[in-house]
Amino acid sequence: MKHSLANAPPREPPSPNASGMALPVFYPDFLSEARRAATDDALHNALDHSVTGKDYDRREILRELPDADALRDLAGRIKRHTLDHLDYYLELLEKNVIRHGGRVHFASDHRQANAVVIAIARRAGAKLIVKSKSMVSEEMRLNDALAQAGIEPLETDLGEFILQADHDHPTHLVMPVIHRRAPDIGRVFAQRFQTPYTEDPSALAEMARTYLRRRFNEADMGVSGVNFAVARTGSIVICTNEGNGRMCTTRPRVHVAIMGLEKVIPELEDLPVFLKLLARSASGQSLTQYTSISTGPRRPGEHDGPEEFHLLIMDNGRSRLLAGDYRDVLRCIRCGACLNACPIYRKVGGRSYGSVYPGPIGALLTPLMNGLAPHQHLPRASSLCGACYEACPVKINIPEMLIHLRKDMVDARITGPAQRLVFGLWSWTLRHGWSYRLGQVAQRFFMRRLRGPDGWIARLPGPLRGWTQMRDFPAPPRHDFRHLYKQYRRAQSRPPSGRI
């Protein structure tokens, strides 16, 4: 495949992603992050108001569609088809972007991708880059790379703007600043703009708006993400609610759109399927406020649009996923519905997931892209309730894949010997009727000795103590079911006595 990396030799910036991993890791210690968040009532209340609320909004608005389930099915099948023929569709996309006067760059990892953006910026003489929200750019840590190259990146999505001002990271795919409270944000603004403290949302928004309007005019280059890239027409589609995306893609002279290679869809006719699902799943809207379709740079006679249009397609480990058992994870359209539906996310928050992608989809993507060993808690810390699968607009079977990752960890011996021993013994006991009954008798004996006067166990020993940290454990009653059942049948077979 011919691509323009050849003429822009990647000059590698110092990698912000430690040890060459595909995804940056901000908080490596899942357990301590999760433990802290699990007792944070303020966080739980805030998440209930936002994400749990959005989950209900999603269900509500999906009912408007004549057959939402069939539509999700269709969306999943379109994605699967595209992934099955990704080589074809990527080439088609490249051809059509070039046909409309754009340029296409392929980057195999985040380093190359950053190098491409920096090279384009240098050639354009850009000092300031305005950015609309893009998860792929978070994956690249593009802002850090640009800053190191002496170029100022400016996030223009309000949430990302706040995070950038406070050197923080997003904790939700579509509501990046969900973990911050109003007073917190007021403080960030007061510092950033040297103005008196306020936490009135509209005053804060107005402040950001006035500032950003000025900066949009000063920027030489805009960087955006891509929600969908239509192979047949070479168009990119961006869905936003604030309108900043459109400013980034039309106002500056140069527009660079960055996408993961899974964002391509075949035809323009496929787009409505995804647009109907994306906004509904992400934010409970029937459509985002702005849905922009742009095809190439400004053509002669047109009034707006950039002079130069670049599409940067990043792999960063995705093609490896394409080849394995986890291809379906690449269907993801980053709507965040699985986060909103997830009872674990509601309790541990986005930060605990440690990297760019939080929630159930992150529990898959992070270990898949970075390796299982450093992220072994992510697939395990799930009750497998299936709420994410039910919410997913492209029907990614997340719980099944989490189980599959757990199996991979057992096979690779990442799962520790203690657990292997426990499960080995346990399953052996259940293999025979006699050992099962012996096990039940032993359990009943020991547990009944542990019980308190109320019949409950307040403290379980050893590795089981986790259970009794927050709840009591029931002591088994004197007789098990098979005993009661035998008694019952015996009583039936006896001739009735007394009362008839």
Added chain:
Amino acid sequence: MRSWPPAGLVDGGPYHTLPGWTLRNRGSYNAAMKVTLFVTCLTDLFAPQVGMALVKTLEHFGCQVNFPAAQTCCGQPAFNNGFTAEARVLARRMIEVLADSEHIVTPSGSCGAMIREHYPELFRDDPLWQRRAAAIAARSYEYVEFLTRVLRVDLRGFSLPEKTTFTYHYTCHLRGLGATGQETIRLLEQIGNAAFVPLEKAEQCCGFGGAFAVQYADISGAMVRDKVECGARTGAAVMIVNDGGCAMNIDGARHRRGDGFAVRHIAEIIAAAIANAPPPEANRS
């Protein structure tokens, strides 16, 4: 502290001492439908009264219930934790134990989902066992599903001895069985003297998840705390939970916090309602 059901009605003594159990209404639904009980290991050890309630109610609705004593565990804990080989051994055993069955009924949603959803998938590379697994899967039912879709019971003639308010926690694994939870609520609302109050975030997982509850006690604890707080806020006397694991988790947290509501399986409520019906002699006179 409220106690429900009233002593002596369900868990106060052996079932066969309840008056008029097997005499009433027998065979008024489907004559002698053969039901094999898959009681699950948790119910066997920790909640035998739920298993007995299943036997009693199913017999009441005209089923011939049998319980193959060779059954142990479906292998769900091993499967969920990635120990596929171990799960396969236990699944094979279960498939053999349940081979001669007409209908398989289980009180536990997640164990039902294991057989229905995961058994066929577990033997993806073994056509012979996959066929056997699929045969078992096709005739296995969760209790409420069996009552509503196969037996199509109508509980409107039954009533509880005293007015009781219920709330209902949706067991996550019912998703895999295509059940919305409305089935249980509808059954409940048919019973006289039973009032239903909806539970806030009813479909949010209680945090059980087997080994998860022990390994990630902080997260699981936060989840079950949320569930129990929502339960207490309803003011209901009883929370219906149709899964052995969830029930153990919610009841344990409720007990630790000292909340007043009881955690019961729907079969226990139906059993109590049947037991409370006036004896047929009284009807006749």
